[in-house]
Amino acid sequence: MRPPLLTAVRVRYGCHDRRFDLPLEPRPVVISGPNGSGKTTLLEAFLRTLYGFSRRLAAERTHLETRRPWSGRTAEAEVELISIGGDRISVRRDFETDEVVARDLESDTELFRGDGNPVGTGSSARRFRELASGWIGLSNLEPYRKTAWVGQGELVDTRLDDELLRAAAGTHRKVETAQDELRGEHDELTWEPIEPGGRRKNLPRDLETQREAAEDLATRLAAARSAREKRRPLVAEVAGFDRRVEALDGEIELLEAAYRPLAEHRTLVAEEREARARLSALSDALQSLTEADRGTGRARGAVQAAEAGGVYPEEFGSRLAQADVLWEREAALEKELATGFAPAGERAAPASGVARLAAVAGVVLVLGGIATSVLGSAALGVSAAVLGAFLTGAAVRAARGQRPGSEGVAARVTRELEDTRTRLADLAADVPRPAFEPAAADEHRAGFARQVKARQAARQAERVQAEALSRALSLLDAAGAAAGEPADDTPGTLNRLRGAEEEARTALARVQVRLEEQPAVPELPEGVEPTVAAVDVARTDRRAERSEIVERRTHLELELRDAERAAEDEFGLERELASARERIEETEAEVQVRREAWNLVRDAYVDFRERDQERLLGAVNERLAALSDGRLGPVEATGELADACVHMADRPVRLESPPLSFGEKHMVLFAIRLGSADFLAGEGVRHPLLVDEPFTHLDERNARQVWDLLCSLAEERQVIVGTQNRLFLDHLGIVPDIDLSAPAPRPEASRMLDAERVRGPAERSETGSGREKAERDAALARRVAEQAQLELG
């Protein structure tokens, strides 16, 4: 594995504001300068540019403040290096913001830009640490500071203890790398800590995301199943409604199919009833009219029969009553005339006045009775007439008795008789045979009564006929009347009635035929009477029920749709869930594998660590033997590393001064550092060795041995030495590669860094002298070739 090489640094850091290029020959690079010229600062700048300052530590923050440029500007530096993989890399750090930009100088491409905070936990900071580890073999400064970075202050503070062992142990590096890798993989999979008692990450990782997704799927599946369960009764209910609607539709269809024939049947029945009634009415009318007509004929016949002997006058009754009186008067007068006249004295005169009055009253009564019998009551009239006649007769008889003489009485009687007979003759006018005499009076009376009775019967029959005719005419249609037929034309009416009756009978027969042609009772839903009304009611009820069901079904349908919208594809979800669970199992297994592997590495390393102590001491003793030429050493630790002793003149002494001199202690501590660096490099990466003031407290012999060792080391790894001991350098004939005692040029680094900040990396190649760059590149190529040769060797 190639050792990484630091090739240049541009710094605006502490007292420096310039670029330094390092020679690439296999010898120590020497930086010289008086005290305070910035040798340590420059050496430090290489590593701080790569690893930065931890702002969590107050000492680091204070240290950073001391490195702020004297100009007051932002501390900034850029290191150029050749990585373990042979790539030419530049790393620029802004110490204020810790922003780092890394670029591949060969391809001039940007490899990284972002947070270079050495203790940052973000992905950017972690990524940069990974890159730094890949370029130079270490991801942070801590192990460097305890091993290959031999700073003046750090050397004094060197402690041979477990901390140094941990930092220097190459195995530790390997274990740490392995554990980092396993932890990284583990932490990508889950937010749970890999080690017991660790802190859980803030954000969920693959496993948690998968579990969450699986839970979500399970929830959705449960919801889908629930929706299905909810849907099941709804579907069943909808199906029930559908079946009921279907049944109702069938019933409604039946009812509607039955309605028309039933309605037609009802109409026909009504028509039949009407036809039958009309026929009956017409028949009745015909019969009534016929009978009335016959009755009228018979009555008229009776009248004719009664009037066969002649027709008695209408007032024949009163005539007869008057005639009765007159006949009695005539008989009385004839008797009086026939018997002669009685003495005047016998026929007392005193009654003449009363008789005259009674006669007048009798006449009045007779006349009134006749009038009454004619105009009003025959019985009353006859009675009055009889009473009048009696009074008149009595008065006449009384008057006769009062006549003063028989001649006069006879004349008067004769006159009266004649008068009576005249009046009787008048009464007998138009009287049919027999003669109108008292003997025939009863006959006349009976004949007259027969005539009266017959006439009354005839009138009655005519009234009946008129009524029957009227009824018949009302039954007949108006068209007949309009035809101009006489309203009282009974025969015509009878004929029309017969015609109408025939028509009515025909109509009835037609209706009856249609009724007979009607189909049987149509099929109806159960419980429905085969009547129009029942069918109508049933149809209305079913339609109402259907509407209600359809409405409820619509609501259910909406509910069902909602349920269906909520329902997802169960099979799809089940498959997804199964797949998700399978992935979770796989991820859990992967997590478990990483955790087990991490624990395995950790536990194995705990066992192995004791072995590391022996190896570290071996490396330290090798360097100590070289540095002290065998006068010091070996360093041994029977128990804890911190209790280690160094053998001096075959006796173990503590690593302190006293018993060691400052020079001896310096040698031992330097050997510990070099040994630690070797130990660290034992795992493959020979990090650049940065040594500050290696000759302090050393005599010439020891200093030369140190220099020789550094020269030896420089053949395997880059060695950069900083010293203020110009006398010693001159004594050894060493020419410093960087002489900080020379006057500093203009702040070229600031100019370059600022220019690059403004122009960007593309124009970077235009800066600096072309010749210098060519020389540097040539030297660099030589060094790389030598390193490669070294690798092959």
Add this chain to the structure above:
Amino acid sequence: MIRILHVADVHLGAPLRSFGAGAEDRAERVLQAFRQLPEIAEREHVHVVVMAGDLFDTPRPPERIDAEARETIRRLLELVPAVFLVPGNHDPLVFPATPYGRLPPGAHVFGRPAFGDPVSVETTAGPVHAYGFSYDFAHNPDPIPGFRRADLPGAHVVLMHGAVRDAPHWSGGDSLRLEPEQLAGFSVDYIALGDYHRFRPPEEFAADGSVPACYSGSFAALDHTEAGPRGVVVAEVEPGRAPSVRLLPSGVPPVQAVGDVDVSDCLDDLEAADRVARRVDSGSLPVVTLTGQTEYAVDRGRVEQELGARFSFARVRDRTRYYDSDRLGELSGRDDVVGYVARLGLSRIREASSDEQARLRERALRRALRSMGVV
């Protein structure tokens, strides 16, 4: 003789997640193969096409899938007088916007939940009478007794999507469940079944061919467990005789169950992948279990990745033993931290309380060594 193209369980639009990164590509391959059905129908001179359910993976597939199905069926109808379909349990007709409602005329979907009169078509080989129903547990939990064979001359074909007693979906939810005796009771010439994803010819229902039922199986493997050939069935049906069926591959790469492959003498994952690859048929997707005592720590993921690069998908199970290999013995003899890790890891494997724990610890040991740069 009537030739019937019997298709089922195409599951168009299925996510195929089991195929991981290749799922999308495989879904496209399924769609492409489905588009080839008219060519198969023409080449095989089929008279009628039946699709026995689960044409779609969901009741509401994406519009593109819907359109592809319509177009393919339309092209089929240019060749045959009718395409008969029944929905499956994945694509039931419960949603108003079912894709079955938009198929072209001539595609007859049995949408009622009960058997009805057959749909008859006249083909050049004689009349075909098809029966079917859309299974709906709520409306008709047991539609089978409602079947009535019409007294018509010609071939009588029944389409159903359901699980016969010994099929995996037998106890599954609201799926149609069929008794073998019920199938035997159908007096028809062919029963085109869907739902069961493995091809199952009539001989597997009754050795004497008395049950003319056939599962065509899934059109293409839906996950890595569906190994073996998948495709469509061409059934030759003659009234009164047992049907003859042939399974035609759909053309979608099948999953090949390679079984156990001993990689004991392989030196690395690449060699192990080579050994497996030699046993994989061209165009197949291997599912393999690595076995044997290896001298290196097999990385299952790398072998799977290598095979996946060659076959577009691979599933690898690692059942190799490493913990008592010579290589691990050599490592455990080293006096460095790797040796410590190897020794402790082996000790923990031996102390494992179960095989599963031992396997896990072996994987952990492999991973630990790999993290320390040991291959």
